[in-house]
Amino acid sequence: MSATRRVGVLLALLALALLALPYVASSYVLSVATLILFFAFTGQAWNVMMGFAGQLSLGHSLYVGLAAYASAGLFFHYGVGPWAGLWLGMLICVAAGAAIGFLAFRFGISGVYFALLTIAFAEFTRIGFDHIAWLGGPGGLFIRVEQRDSIDLLNLRGTPEMFYYVMLAFVAGAFALCAGLLRSRAGYYWQAIRENEEAAQALGINTFRWKMLAVMISAAMTSLAGVFFAFYYNNLFPEQIFHISRSIEIILGPIIGGIGTLFGPILGAALLTILADGITELLAALGWEFPGVKQVFYGVVLLTVIMFLPHGVWPALARRLGLGHKAPEPTQGRAAPSDDASSGKS
């Protein structure tokens, strides 16, 4: 079997298993699976910016939060359904992404400085939302929970199975979109920019425009996750949704799974979520349930993975499976640390 055929078979099997899951899984497993899909989706969205175009964002919670608050606010105050609210959320997110991207790329900010700029915008917004009384402020915004046995897809009210399938559809859509993007003109331009921005520019690529496109697509995709988050959890707190730890959760999956790959974000989200739950179970069995023990284990595993699998799990696994995956990892490392490629050529 050729590598492409094998990938196809793998995808088909995975899709089948995921479609059948709600019929066999307990409600606990289903909730874990929904969480995995959520992080697979946000990871895929983040990967467009970092994995494809090489722009490190540490503030993706901004887009999740803005879209969540936009759709939940419209629903709460005016009864506007989430699918209509999504457009507003997406518009706000794309505008925010475009604003950040415009400011950063126009002023020549990249690398660590760009990452810190994204953190700054997310934190600024988090504190700002604490002071917006119309959206509940620090006390939170709550969506009324209705009967969970009827399915109302239009208002995104329904059973856990419905939420699972909605998220699965998002993940499938994101996968297809990313697969298409990677093979499109934009995808090749992005990869050229990621590998060497100056060389890409010398070849006549308008790097500003294509980097902007990456940020805007990534923000638009993430806005879907925000709407889902608002209506799945039915409560929003600025402290939680905009917090930097949520941004970190989003990026852990693709980094562990394999940056710049299509399967990496999905595999990484699954591994990390199962790992976190596995550690919880293990500690419960050992009777070591002090606060913090779980996260220490989690940190140790992260450390080990990043030390020994620098390109993530998927490229190594794909080689093992004979999927002929050439890891297209970003190689923006420096030959010499004095050769600073990070900032401000204004």
Next chain:
Amino acid sequence: MSWDLVVNVSIAGVLTGLVYGLMALGLSVIFGVVRVVNFAHGEMMTIAMYAAVVLFATFRLDPFLAVLPVAAAFFVLGYALQSGLINPFITRPEHSQFMLLLAVAIIMVNGLLVAFGPGARNVIVDYQLESWALGPLLFDKARAYAAGMAIATSALLFAFFRFTLTGKAIRACADNYLGAKVVGLNVKRYYALTFGLGSACVAVAGCMMILLVDVTPTLGPAYTLLAFVIVIVGGLGSMGGALLGGVLIGLSEALAGLFITPSAKSMFSFALLILVLLFRPQGLLGRKI
């Protein structure tokens, strides 16, 4: 609002800001030489604060005396961290370094949580409640001592880099990696030395900070962000810039708490950060890049 209240709040803000500055100085020195952003910086700060708490609780050791053992221990810790974990990562991409230090930070925060629980800890010494009055102006004694210590430590570090041979060697590594290697400097050892020195700065800042605020394990990430804001505002890699940034942020936090609302105080720090990044990305005192 009375005039002397504003001035007194400003004085307290500037004094606290100097301690912030010392913390950020550690980050700035590490970045300036090793070119790795220490995402576990605030977590190291909280560990130093807990170390001071423990030394005070067991030996009644005043935080000003605790500075010596804690700084020495942190120097060793930082040296080991750089030579054991970070040196293999210096040629890896930025997101890889970020993940490494993030994992270290997660382990540190939650290690503290396991060891000390989520409750707040502090030290209580008699001079914390005393102050000098200069007409209508009040100088909080603990704050003034802490600021003095921050200035003294910074001066010491500055002199070390300026006048000692080792300091010159470290600056050579920062200026030109390849050149430093060519003239026979063991660059990785100097990197480890630098990380040790940066960690010692954090240790001193932590011992001082515990005189001013209570510590909880979750304070770490907040201090990391604070240190980032300060060094970017002052100029990443610039030593004077770190202190200036610290004073500016300390002042803006104090005044925002007074005039607007304490919960919005870090919003102004982040707004300042965004403005500086956009209009002077090298920071106020940073060299033109």
